[in-house]
Amino acid sequence: MVQTTWLRMKRSWELYLLVLLPVLYLIIFQYIPMFGVIIAFKDFNIIKGILGSPWVGFKHFTDLFQSPNFPLLIKNTLLISLYSLLAGFPIPIFLALALNEIRTGFFKKSVQMITYAPHFISTVVMVSIIILMLSPHVGVVDRLFTFFGWSDTNFMGEPKLFKSIYVWSGVWQEMGYASIIYIAALAGVDPSLYEAARMDGASRIKKILHIDLPSLLPIAITMLILSLGSVMGVGFEKIYLMQNSLNVSTSEVISTYVYKVGLLGANFSFSSAVGLFNSIINLVLLVSVNAIARRVSENSLW
């Protein structure tokens, strides 16, 4: 047994040579930083280095839990991602169902082409578009508001509006692209199901409810698990660019806080502790949501 393994290894030495570089990359750029997480339990000092700095146990974690910012950070992070999920999860499914009902042709192709396009706009450009469209007096949205007699609004400076702007601009940008996966699933439905339904006189609505939706369920659950698993991992890039001093009370999330305290404030240990706390919650969420999904519906990631 040992010998056959050895023989197989010898025979595929070229494969090991090929995989060497990527594995080295994994070890250096993924596993060394994972080990570097121990600075969350130390008082990191640049001169002493990661290994030489003194241990402080859970000091940074208790600091975090007692910090006055903590409840606000958690609240903003959770609200933003749950709001995104609530708006961003069902809309691509509706879009896919609607597109599935109409015949292939110029109209369908144009709808797909146009709704997929914003996905390729970079975050920087996307946020600039948001700011320009919403800017007071000159932005087109504000002009529309004034046109209808509502008073001038400084949208980006209004803390109450931040989450809605973030979420709905995200829906605008991603709904088309997110629907592709559901369109693919619908294309794979066995045509004989539709024929049988037509024989039995099922209406379009009935076909959607009893054939389309059940066929989307497995992939929809997978997508839901993935998004619930990252509920605490609100993306840094877009929020950071949309932040300003006026809306920071509703826009500060864990990832922007880690960046500001850690890199801008050079508070490496504390900020690593915040990051570690965040990734552990994400991991726990992912594993538990997956377990629930497996029990309830037999669809799960693993």
Next chain:
Amino acid sequence: MLTKSKIREPFGDRVLLVTIYVLLGALTLTVLYPLLYILSSSLSSPNAVVSGQVWLYPVEFSLKAYKSIFQSSQLMLGYYNSIVYTVVGTFINVSFTVLMAFPLSQRMMAGRKYIMILMMITMFFSGGLIPTYLLVKNLHLLDTRWALWLPSAFSVFQVIIARTFFMSSIPTELQEAAQMDGCRDTRYLWSIVLPLSKPILAVMTLMYAVGHWNAYFDALIYLRSEHLFPLQYVLRNMLILNAADPEMLANTAQKLRDQGFEQVLKYALIVVACVPVLIMYPFVQKHFVKGVMIGSLKG
């Protein structure tokens, strides 16, 4: 429509279909309008933009903003840097992805399960921002181009897609025949697997390239020197932090600037930043769709 369906659809179905067409049309216009508005504003006079005359098409057509943009050496350097980052970065990404995915797809390879686990763990847990930053710093990669290439040499997701493709779409008979003729693994990868994998390689290249072109976060963390900044970082300074390049305004009369020329400049900057992606988009759209579909096979 009339010739095809001899039996007319029931009334309820027709109502539903009309509703769907109307909703989809409205949705498409909602997506399209902001894009058209930006394009039109960039082609209008500052006066028209600031006084709110532009709604759909350009008012007082002018190309002045575009002329000014191409005078900014900051922006041109950003463009050049982004091209370098995208070309080299994508090359590294695709090579590493193939080097990782191919061995993992070979059933003969002993221990591939462990390499797979080693890789999958990084999908669920990572060191996070600060430890990665400290590593890059200790390796003296800070403020070099390598900082944008090495820390994300491949994406686990892409490796899984490529591996699935290698395992499911390339007939094993080919490998057996090749081995019979004395073809070794590397040669087999180069001469047989890669030519057969062109569609997946195209998709992968596109996804990585768009990622590099649109990225600004790594530049924000790792770069300090102005001559290294990619386009997106330069754009962030100009569009979001409102730091226009003096060179862009050098040849602009004070009167025009007072009228809100910088506003028009921003619209034009957005258009110029999107041009490479927009030119490419119609040709590659179906590849992206295919990529998502291949990925969904083993979701």
